[in-house]
Amino acid sequence: xxxxxxxxxxxxxxxxxxxxxxxxxxxxxxxxxxxxxxxxxxxxxxxxxxxxxxxxxxxxxxxxxxxxxxxxxxxxxxxxxxxxxxxxxxxxxxxxxxxxxxxxxxxxxxxxxxxxxxxxxxxxxxxxxxxxxxxxxxxxxxxxxxxxxxxxxxxxxxxxxxxxxxxxxxxxxxxxxxxxxxxxxxxxxxxxxxxxxxxxxxxxxxxxxxxxxxxxxxxxxxxxxxxxxxxxxxxxxxxxxxxxxxxxxxxxxxxxxxxxxxxxxxxxxx
Amino acid sequence: xxxxxxxxxxxxxxxxxxxxxxxxxxxxxxxxxxxxxxxxxxxxxxxxxxxxxxxxxxxxxxxxxxxxxxxxxxxxxxxxxxxxxxxxxxxxxxxxxxxxxxxxxxxxxxxxxxxxxxxxxxxxxxxxxxxxxxxxxxxxxxxxxxxxxxxxxxxxxxxxxxxxxxxxxxxxxxxxxxxxxxxxxxxxxxxxxxxxxxxxxxxxxxxxxxxxxxxxxxxxxxxxxxxxxxxxxxxxxxxxxxxxxxxxxxxxxxxxxxxxxxxxxxxxxxxxxxxxxxxxxxxxxxxxxxxxxxxxxxxxxxxxxxxxxxxxxxxxxxxxxxxxxxxxxxxxxxxxxxxxxxxxxxxxxxxxxxxxxxxxxxxxxxxxxxxxxxxxxxxxxxxxxxxxxxxxxxxxxxxxxxxxxxxxxxxxxxxxxxxxxxxxxxxxxxxxxxxxxxxxxxxxxxxxxxxxxxxxxxxxxx
Numbered sequence: 256x257x258x259x260x261x262x263x264x265x266x267x268x269x270x271x272x273x274x275x276x277x278x279x280x281x282x283x284x285x286x287x288x289x290x291x292x293x294x295x296x297x298x299x300x301x302x303x304x305x306x307x308x309x310x311x312x313x314x315x316x317x318x319x320x321x322x323x324x325x326x327x328x329x330x331x332x333x334x335x336x337x338x339x340x341x342x343x344x345x346x347x348x349x350x351x352x353x354x355x356x357x358x359x360x361x362x363x364x365x366x367x368x369x370x371x372x373x374x375x376x377x378x379x380x381x382x383x384x385x386x387x388x389x390x391x392x393x394x395x396x397x398x399x400x401x402x403x404x405x406x407x408x409x410x411x412x413x414x415x416x417x418x419x420x421x422x423x424x425x426x427x428x429x430x431x432x433x434x435x436x437x438x439x440x441x442x443x444x445x446x447x448x449x450x451x452x453x454x455x456x457x458x459x460x461x462x463x464x465x466x467x468x469x470x471x472x473x474x475x476x477x478x479x480x481x482x483x484x485x486x487x488x489x490x491x492x493x494x495x496x497x498x499x500x501x502x503x504x505x506x507x508x509x510x511x512x513x514x515x516x517x518x519x520x521x522x523x524x525x
Numbered sequence: 526x527x528x529x530x531x532x533x534x535x536x537x538x539x540x541x542x543x544x545x546x547x548x549x550x551x552x553x554x555x556x557x558x559x560x561x562x563x564x565x566x567x568x569x570x571x572x573x574x575x576x577x578x579x580x581x582x583x584x585x586x587x588x589x590x591x592x593x594x595x596x597x598x599x600x601x602x603x604x605x606x607x608x609x610x611x612x613x614x615x616x617x618x619x620x621x622x623x624x625x626x627x628x629x630x631x632x633x634x635x636x637x638x639x640x641x642x643x644x645x646x647x648x649x650x651x652x653x654x655x656x657x658x659x660x661x662x663x664x665x666x667x668x669x670x671x672x673x674x675x676x677x678x679x680x681x682x683x684x685x686x687x688x689x690x691x692x693x694x695x696x697x698x699x700x701x702x703x704x705x706x707x708x709x710x711x712x713x714x715x716x717x718x719x720x721x722x723x724x725x726x727x728x729x730x731x732x733x734x735x736x737x738x739x740x741x742x743x744x745x746x747x748x749x750x751x752x753x754x755x756x757x758x759x760x761x762x763x764x765x766x767x768x769x770x771x772x773x774x775x776x777x778x779x780x781x782x783x784x785x786x787x788x789x790x791x792x793x794x795x796x797x798x799x800x801x802x803x804x805x806x807x808x809x810x811x812x813x814x815x816x817x818x819x820x821x822x823x824x825x826x827x828x829x830x831x832x833x834x835x836x837x838x839x840x841x842x843x844x845x846x847x848x849x850x851x852x853x854x855x856x857x858x859x860x861x862x863x864x865x866x867x868x869x870x871x872x873x874x875x876x877x878x879x880x881x882x883x884x885x886x887x888x889x890x891x892x893x894x895x896x897x898x899x900x901x902x903x904x905x906x907x908x909x910x911x912x913x914x915x916x917x918x919x920x921x922x923x924x925x926x927x928x929x930x931x932x933x934x935x936x937x938x939x940x941x942x943x944x945x946x947x948x949x950x951x952x953x954x955x956x957x958x959x960x961x962x963x964x965x966x967x968x969x970x971x972x973x974x975x976x977x978x979x980x981x982x983x984x985x986x987x
Contacts, residue, residue, distance in 0.1 A: 305858075305899065391855040422896045424858040447899070485896040492904040495888035499911045506918040513925040517932060524936035 297390075299435045302448040304427040306343055306438075307335035310381060311420035313479050314402045316411040317372070324372035326402045329476060330379050331368030335422060335483055338443035339470040341365040343385060343425070343434070350380035366471050376400050383425070388433035394425065416476075422483040591619050602627030638668035639698045649700040655693055659683075667694060688731070692724040859897045865906055873913055881912045 314328035332347050334340050347367040351358040352375065360369050381396045401419045404411075430438070438444045471477065598615045601608075603626050615622060641650060641664075650660060666677045672694075678687045699717050713719070740748070853861075870878040882892050890908065894901045 485898040488894045488901045520932045
């Protein structure tokens with residue numbers, strides 16, 4: 256990169272670069288380092304925005320009379336509360352198996368989903384691109400498309416689909432001011448923390464995006480959406496922690512008594 | 526087959542009859558005229574379904590409709606200023622000669638030469654280092670040699686360098702053009718003004734070129750190394766910028782980088798010093814980063830270090846750049862939790878982390894939470910930490926029991942102090958255990974183990 260910089264500055268050939276470059280190396284190093292300083296401007300410090308999302312697939316069996324494509328499936332990324340994600344997400348790119356025609360599918364409007372028919376299971380690459388004023392790199396996820404239910408004893412039925420969903424949360428720590436204003440009052444996001452820098456934030460009711468029809472609350476497949484609650488995990492974890500704590504306490508006591516034993520023996524013999 | 530038998534001279538039954546028969550079918554088969562029999566046989570002895578070429582037409586060729594002949598004729602060219610008459614062969618088509626200038630005259634490029642009048646000279650071109658005669662001579666030669674300055678420099682008296690000649694000529698020409706140009710003329714398009722001649726730069730450039738060309742192979746190699754190193758460093762720095770590494774290390778790089786103010790002489794003796802400088806940059810930054818307990822790569826330590834190894838998990842593996850204390854800008858909580866786990870557990874060793882996973886299973890907790898909300902992730906991380914703690918406690922208890930057993934056996938055994946901190950990898954403890962046994966076995970009555978008390982204190986306080 257520095258070579259290119261030097262080349263442009265002096266309009267000289269590549270062969271001459273090295274000699275002059277040696278003489279100019281310090282200057283260039285300074286140039287590069289100046290560019291390295293991260294732009295911390297325009298960010299709301301001390302604040303974290305959490306957007307819970309769910310991504311996965313729903314697959315319907317097409318029945319005995321189906322041809323080569325035995326299943327019709329939909330893969331999607333949705334908000335966990337079925338709100339509109341387009342306030343944050345600009346587009347979602349689904350990367351399908353190369354045997355599909357045009358395996359890179361871009362969905363640029365909510366609801367961010369893709370329906371296809373096929374017969375095979377594969378890993379779908381999902382890349383979430385944010386709006387430019389969020390100013391972040393795209394996020395990558397992977398989801399294994401499941402067409403066949405685990406329980407092989409139950410015969411396939413066209414009425415009940417195979418649903419696989421994964422819950423996760425997009426966390427924007429110290430988001431850009433521009434998008435923060437939009438997100439803080441939108442039901443899709445949860446904001447934690449206190450903005451440490453004085454901000455002039457837009458008023459609460461200023462979310463100008465028209466939300467009609469963009470959320471997934473009345474989606475065709477909403478009946479199949481799974482509920483993701485942290486309660487189960489949380490309960491398990493707290494119980495486990497309690498048990499561990501109890502075991503640790505017991506061990507500490509044991510350690511203490513062993514200590515005393517050792518001391519006693521040492522005292523008597525010395 | 527028949528031919529073979531003929532060659533051998535073997536009589537064949539009904540030979541005569543067959544040869545006769547052969548003649549007629551051969552004649553019968555030989556349909557096409559114009560191509561040989563064997564060639565026709567290539568198609569299988571049958572006429573092709575789609576007649577590609579009429580076999581009759583192959584031999585004939587359409588005679589050209591025009592009449593072409595060649596004539597030895599004189600010609601003239603606009604490129605010559607004298608009236609020299611030259612001759613050459615000319616292709617005549619239908620009794621008409623080709624018209625137009627000699628075909629190669631267009632390649633006769635001429636340079637517009639600029640000449641000045643006396644007034645112009647006195648007004649614009651008077652120069653301290655150039656006399657009138659010299660300038661005149663220069664311009665004459667430029668016209669004569671089409672601005673080939675190398676040739677002019679060779680023949681110029683008194684001898685002047687190419688750069689000087691060029692500089693004089695171009696500056697003079699520019700001055701003249703500018704003076705002559707009216708207010709309407711736009712000179713900015715003229716090549717003299719678009720690419721202005723910078724004599725100092727030219728001198729420098731040629732000097733540099735000379736250096737490079739006269740370098741030995743050794744120096745070439747050194748140069749290549751230094752450049753590669755610099756490129757690696759800038760790439761690593763870019764990566765660090767992309768990874769949003771903490772600003773401390775980049776600022777450190779800034780300081781270290783600006784210190785080598787000494788520029789190596791163009792004779793390239795300082796090359797090796799430059800090589801060492803980037804290396805020291807690397808080491809200082811890496812030293813600064815290690816205290817931060819993170820699997821993140823130091824920005825310039827090694828050329829290619831990608832983001833921290835994310836533990837093998839098939840589902841969400843989004844790759845937010847790993848930073849120790851500060852989370853990346855945007856990330857998926859599940860993936861971020863995985864990295865945090867790794868950074869917490871990895872200092873303890875592979876075996877311990879596997880043990881932690883085992884214990885999680887025993888408690889019925891998934892190694893990756895199904896619903897990674899903030900609360901769940903925090904709890905999960907805490908649980909792992911506590912499990913680690915538990916494991917260490919177990920080890921200590923075992924160690925203590927061992928100690929007790931040894932003491933009971935041999936009350937005077939000396940047990941070396943163990944600075945037991947929770948952060949210490951378990952490997953250390955095992956070494957201690959081995960050494961205590963060794964000392965116990967070969968122990969003599971050495972009196973009071975003075976090191977005893979402090980170690981106990983440390984363990985208890987924990």
